[in-house]
Amino acid sequence: MRRSLFFLVIGLSILLISPSLSLSCPVCFGALDDPATAGMKYAILTLLGVTGTVFAGFISFFLRLRKHSRSSENTGGES
Amino acid sequence: MNMEIPYSVYDRPDTGMNNARLGMWLFLASEAMLFGGLISAYVFLRTGTASDQFGPRISEIPLAGFNTLVLLASSFAITLSVWSLREQAFRRHRALFGASILLGALFVVIKWLDYSQKFSQGLHPSTTTFLATYFTLTGVHALHVLGGLVVNAYLWLAAPRLLKSEPDRLLSRVSAASLYWNFVDAVWIVLFVLLYIL
Numbered sequence: 714m715r716r717s718l719f720f721l722v723i724g725l726s727i728l729l730i731s732p733s734l735s736l737s738c739p740v741c742f743g744a745l746d747d748p749a750t751a752g753m754k755y756a757i758l759t760l761l762g763v764t765g766t767v768f769a770g771f772i773s774f775f776l777r778l779r780k781h782s783r784s785s786e787n788t789g790g791e792s
Numbered sequence: 793m794n795m796e797i798p799y800s801v802y803d804r805p806d807t808g809m810n811n812a813r814l815g816m817w818l819f820l821a822s823e824a825m826l827f828g829g830l831i832s833a834y835v836f837l838r839t840g841t842a843s844d845q846f847g848p849r850i851s852e853i854p855l856a857g858f859n860t861l862v863l864l865a866s867s868f869a870i871t872l873s874v875w876s877l878r879e880q881a882f883r884r885h886r887a888l889f890g891a892s893i894l895l896g897a898l899f900v901v902i903k904w905l906d907y908s909q910k911f912s913q914g915l916h917p918s919t920t921t922f923l924a925t926y927f928t929l930t931g932v933h934a935l936h937v938l939g940g941l942v943v944n945a946y947l948w949l950a951a952p953r954l955l956k957s958e959p960d961r962l963l964s965r966v967s968a969a970s971l972y973w974n975f976v977d978a979v980w981i982v983l984f985v986l987l988y989i990l
Contacts, residue, residue, distance in 0.1 A: 748839070748840050748841065748842065749840040749841075750840075751839055751840065752835070752836045752837070752838070752839040752840020752841070753836060753840060755835045755836065755839045755840075756832045756833065756835045756836035756839075756840075757832075759828070759831060759832045759835045760828055760829065760832040762828075763824060763825065763827075763828030763831070763832070764825070764828065766824070767821050767824050767825060767828075770817075770821060771821070774817075777807075777808065778806060778807060781805070781806050781807065781808055782806060785805065785806070
């Protein structure tokens with residue numbers, strides 16, 4: 714376990730030290746006017762919107778649970 | 793050993809819904825992520841590539857518009873059928889549920905005709921990027937409609953037996969199926985706007 718962790722740390726360090734491996738690809742880095750960059754932006758925003766909506770659903774569900782739990786406590790466990 | 797799954801029919805006091813409905817909501821959350829990923833890929837390809845590379849938008853708005861109305865009517869019918877079942881109007885429920893299934897089947901038939909027409913004109917997913925995304929998005933959606941139709945048809949056939957033995961279970965199942973069907977309808981409206989209008 715320790716041995717594999719050691720090799721993992723060494724491998725990650727090499728990746729970070731070597732600039733050619735750790736730099737972003739030209740689509741995201743240094744090509745701001747490229748249509749692919751603009752497309753990527755819109756795609757990320759779309760996916761963030763969907764993820765945000767699903768997360769909002771989960772949060773509202775947990776809030777609903779808390780509300781139910783509190784109302785249950787106030788009525789002495791009767792529901 | 794026969795073990796009953798708790799709260800599969802009656803509402804849990806803490807969540808305010810039964811586990812069938814809760815499970816369906818979780819399933820729909822994962823489905824939203826699936827379609828979200830596909831739509832995001834479409835947005836990337838549409839806005840990130842030049843129009844001559846993306847290909848012309850070959851889509852017939854009148855046919856797709858009619859199909860949208862068919863699916864909306866199907867969704868409306870299944871919602872009314874759940875209300876009818878709650879009011880214990882079983883005959884009305886069965887008629888509306890049957891109508892919803894038929895309208896869903898009509899949607900698939902129209903989609904099939906649309907695909908056949910495109911294939912006969914030599915328009916395949918490999919023809920342009922637009923067609924690749926079009927067939928992927930609408931195909932995955934059509935598979936969801938087919939899956940929903942199979943479940944709905946099973947429930948429609950099993951309804952008389954379930955009504956006699958476990959009427960509350962029938963309501964719970966139809967209610968969960970209705971939730972799924974409305975989701976499929978909502979996804980189609982998003983696809984219609986993206987693929988045909990915008």
